[in-house]
Amino acid sequence: MCRFDKSQELLKRELKVSPLAAQTYSKSYRYFCEGLAPSYMERGEECYVYDVDGNKFLDFMCALGPVILGYNNKEVNDAVIAQVNKFASGSLQSELEVELAEKLCEIIPCAEMVRFVKNGSDATTAAIRLARAYTGREKVLMSGYHGMHDWSIGASENNKGVPKAVCELTKNFKYNDLGDLESKLKGNDVAAVILEPIQADGPQSDYLECVKEITHRYGAVLIFDEVVSGFRYALGGASELYGVKPDLVAIGKGMANGYAISAVAGKRELLDQIEQGVFISTTFGGDSIGLAASLATIRVLERPGFYEHIENVGKIMRNGMIDLIDKYGLNDILSVCGLPAHCGLSFEGHGSLSYLDVHSIYSQTMIDNGILVFAVYNLNAAHSKEEAQRYLAASEKAFDLIRKAIDQDSVDGILRGGKVNPVFKRNK
Ligand SMILES: Cc1ncc(COP(=O)(O)O)c(C=O)c1O
Structure with missing residues (x-):
């Protein structure tokens, strides 16, 4: 498991002087499981980011969309x-x-x-x-x-x-x-x-x-x-x-x-x-x-190939997620939404689990497996089929745990810390 000591220390400092400790809502610590995710980035390289604690993540956030060619191009x-x-x-x-x-x-x-x-x-x-x-x-x-x-x-x-x-x-x-x-x-x-x-x-x-x-x-x-x-x-x-x-x-x-x-x-x-x-x-x-x-x-x-590439990588991810949702019987809980180039998951609650419990299991597992993503993925030119497969392998682990949580009707033994806690929540 990664450690996020420096991120946590910076977060504590910034929260005293800057609301939410992020200038964009969706980049705030509250959009990840508190204490179990990085908050501060040291550098980026193609589709990877390195946090201030030296951890490396495969990034599917791409700064919420702008990083379309890859970091440090x-x-x-x-x-x-x-x-x-x-x-x-x-x-x-x-x-x-x-x-x-x-x-x-x-x-x-x-x-x-x-x-x-x-x-x-x-x-x-x-x-x-x-x-x-x-x-x-x-x-x-x-x-x-x-x-x-x-x-x-x-x-x-x-x-x-x-x-x-x-x-x-x-x-x-x-x-x-x-x-x-x-x-x-x-x-x-x-x-x-x-x-x-x-x-x-x-x-x-x-x-x-x-x-x-x-x-x-x-x-x-x-x-x-x-x-x-x-x-x-x-x-x-x-x-x-x-x-x-x-x-x-x-x-x-x-x-x-x-x-x-x-x-x-x-x-x-x-x-x-x-x-x-x-x-x-x-x-x-x-x-x-x-x-x-x-x-x-x-x-x-403008050079040939970029849009075909993004579409092909996205199709692997989108189709793969649909298959995995089926495999784990999660069609009432998870849905894939979007076109291949830019798509993601939406989460529903079940029994005593809220949609945020489900989202938290997903988020925690993706970070545990070295993947930075919120719910929707953004692709850049550096993502290849290999990165798409890593995304699917991590998603499968997350879906397996979501299945387990639903079967036991609880997140006990699955979530280790804080939950995803967005400022703006849905009604259910
Ligand atoms: C469709 C759309 N329009 C406008 C905006 C606002 O852009 P900005 O956050 O750069 O002001 C966003 C931001 O996410 C957006 O998604």
Whole structure:
């Protein structure tokens, strides 16, 4: 068993000075079994991470999506270092800004213009502001998670601190349910329909095309939030994969192999409004390190083979998990959700076991077997069939223990310490 002494010591220190001891909820110690998992990372190499105690983990979190080529990628690092030696943020624009904007207009189907920001929330918020300005309307319909800003988090259960008037402007609609979307558009003067185009097992046939038609019929702007799906399933994201062009797209996570950059892109008539005073501006928007990293990342992603590779490795993992769930008779407890390139498990309770008990057994066992994963896996270019087999071997051990816990209706003798304890819990 690994020891996490230094991680624990740092955690204790950080908890005194920084809430949750992590700047992203899903990277917090509470998303693992307390005391039995690493919290601090020393370095990464391809698809492996080394924690501050010297333990090595096969990583399927990939920094929650951004690390798409693998940690410490030489081509990306070389591009970044070359730029670091010139300047990071400058008093004038970097010419990399021109190059990357042109490249994004080439690879993203709806992109005629691009505005760079820093994280996914900035990008979705910029898209919403552009849509509101363009339509002269205020209401928003959304489906998925779109970041931490008021307009979107206000429509979730986690809306403490958001003014009620703001919460009321955004409503959720159900993915893959055209009737639900249309009933919410009808008579409501909606400015924007924003959705993650790939959710669960993906869009039903023609769903995205029909969403576009209905959205436009009611005079709203269609925004694809491709912060996750961009660069992960295809270079041009879901809009390339399914052949549907939205009016605007928000991209982020996968575009620079872990360096911070995001963008809103889309139709000229929408982006052009920035010249007429629609305010989208941030000090680090054109930071040249993110630009350099993104250009290098895209250069690698453009070479043949990356997307086939990810798909093939993902298929081994996805199909393998489905078989193992069957083998251990866990179909009521575990389900596999997602397309091969980005998918994972969801957990249900059983008898006196809660879904968090089941999740904790899974999490503890994966860490015990040297694998860093939350519930959904992210793949990078360095994961191969061998890593997929290691993931399945560890998953089998976890499923065996889940079976045992269900049969004895208890986690006694299985869980050794704290449980997974997310800040935001489901109702059951
Ligand atoms: C689909 C989607 N949109 C937007 C965001 C917000 O991105 P960020 O956390 O970089 O602000 C996320 C983050 O997880 C996301 O998954």
